[in-house]
Amino acid sequence: MSRTFIRCGQLFTATATQPLRDQTVIIAKGRITHVGPTAEAPQPAADDAVVDHSTRFVMPGMVDTHTHLSYGGAASEEEVDLYATLEFRTLRALHASQSMLRAGFTSLIDPACSGMVSPAVRDAIECGLYPGPRITSAGPALTSHQGLYDYYPSWIGSPAVSSGLLVKSREDAIQHIRRQAKDGVDMIKIAMDGTMGDRSRGLYAAFDQDEITAMVREAHRLGRKVGVHARGIEGALYSARAGVDIIYHGSRICSEGIAAALDNGTAISPSLLMLVNNIQYAQPEDPSYSWWPNIQRKELDAARRCLAAAYEAGVPLLNGSESGFAITLYGDWAAKELEITVDLLGLSPAEALLSATRAPASFMREQRIGSVEVGQQADLLILAEDPLHDIKRLQDPACITEIWLAGHKADLTPPAPARRHASEDSQGMWNRRYTRAVTAGITPQSLAITPSAQ
Structure with a gap:
């Protein structure tokens, strides 16, 4: 049986906060079989491969616990749910998963998707039909009439192709959980934020x-993890009391919610990237520019305090970028979430790396990941520079030398540029109302037909 010997200049095993120097990792049949000082490593046999990364930083492949593969870089809820066929979304989601892999993420959680898009991509990758990261996936998120995913007016309802599934009673929710479990999801996603109160x-x-507790109990009985969307105080508190596995966001979690999370083993995926990117980069031409960034500033201010308090108390934080929107495109931005947790939540670079490696492992479909230890899957990230000195290096594609998945090097060749299909975009025709007062400041264009329009 041939083996692969990887000589590591620095090795971050994710079992400690400091890297080890001059280590050798041995891989056989996709698993790690030896980790130790190079001077004490076994000698390679004639048919073994030796890979010299003695000048580089080696660490476990990263995990992103919040990637919406079916969303396709959407600019609105309508683009998430109504445009592009489910079949096209599935192929597009495969492309998205590979973009995340090339950015250093060898494992993902998709906590809500249209139909069974992401479980289908998961299965295609697991069966060897296509290369891609390890995927843990939910199906459509369960929502009430108060919940996040019930976007549309009541006379339209919740479309069958939506990433949200409207449930109208506790019994209805239980039946949908049973059906999703039958269909093969790894996680049940529940929208716990409702409408604004006083x-x-x-x-x-x-x-x-009572409702969230019953849903969590049934999902856990069926061996499924539970993730919830909860930015508000009440949603996060009820979820933590119910013993959900992951609270997504948790921006305003209170001290009682923190205590419940500690009691019940609940982790938080802060997923602050969308807030930060929208505050930093939204432009006046964006329809939400006049109101949304300011709302997100208020949430970010609360999150800095509440999430730091939760982490200080011992609640695990899991790296998650909420990739999938126009402001959080796949692969481009995912590693910035680690920088945000360092700068805004006070994690050290090593703690940020742990939030993207060892900490999420127990929540994944494949749990033998996230650390460089004997018996673990050989998912590795080879870096030209040390991210413990500058966590932003993880955002630089030039810093990523190699990515290993199950003991094999992934192809990091950038794909050919893909254009958007006409079916993906909602028909946002204008960004303003053209009153006479507005048009008074606009020079009318010629009515002559241009060559390109003929």
């Missing part, structure tokens, strides 16, 4: 305590 209360919870 200013002192903030967001109402979309489900009451």
Whole structure:
């Protein structure tokens, strides 16, 4: 049986916060079989391969616990749910997963998708039909009439191709959980933020305590993890009390919610990238520019305090970028989430790396990941520079020398540029109302037909 010997200049095993120097990792049949000082390593046999990374930084492949593969870089809820066929979204999602792999993420959680798009991509990769990262996936998120995913007016309802599934009673929710478990999801996603209450209360919870507790109990009985979207105080509190596995966001989690999360083994995926990018980069031409960035500034201010308090108390934080929107495109931005946790939540670079490696492992479909230890999957990231000195190096494609998945090097060749298909975009025709007062400042264009329009 041939083996692969990787000589490591620095090795971050994710079992400690400091890297080891001059180490050798041995891989056989996709698994790590030896880790130790190079001077004490076994000698390679004639048919073994030796890979020299003695000048480089080696670490486990990263995990992103919040990637929406079916969203396709959407600029609106309508583009997430209504445009492009499910079949096209599935092929597009495969492309998205490979973009995340090339950015250093060998494992992903997709906590809500259209139909069974992401489980299908997961299965195609696992069966060897296509290369890609390891995927842990939910199906459509369960929502009430108060919940996040019930986007559309009541007379339209929740479309069958939506990334949200409207449930109308506790019994209805239980039946949908059973069906999703039958269909092969790894996680049940629940939208726990509801509509705005009075200013002192903030967001109402979309489900009451009895409802969320019953849903979590049933999902866990069926061996599924539970993730919830909860930015508000009440949704995060009820979710933590119910013992959900992951709270996505948790921006305003209170001290009682933190205590419940500690009691019940609940982790938080802060997913602050969308807030930060929208605040930093949104332009006046964007329809939400006049109101959304300011709302997100307020949430970010709360998150800095509440999430830091949760982490200080011992609640695990899991790296998650919420990749999939126009402001959080696949692969481009995912590693910035680690920089944000360092700069805004006070994690050290090593703690940020742990949030993207060892910490998420127990929440994944394949749990033998996230650390460089004997018996683990040989998912490795080879870097030209040390991210413990500058966590931003993870955002530089030139810093990523190699990515190993199950003991094999991934192809990092950038794909040919892909254009958007006409079916993907909602028909946002104008960004303003053209009153006579508005048009008074615009020079009318010629009515002559241009050659390109003929």
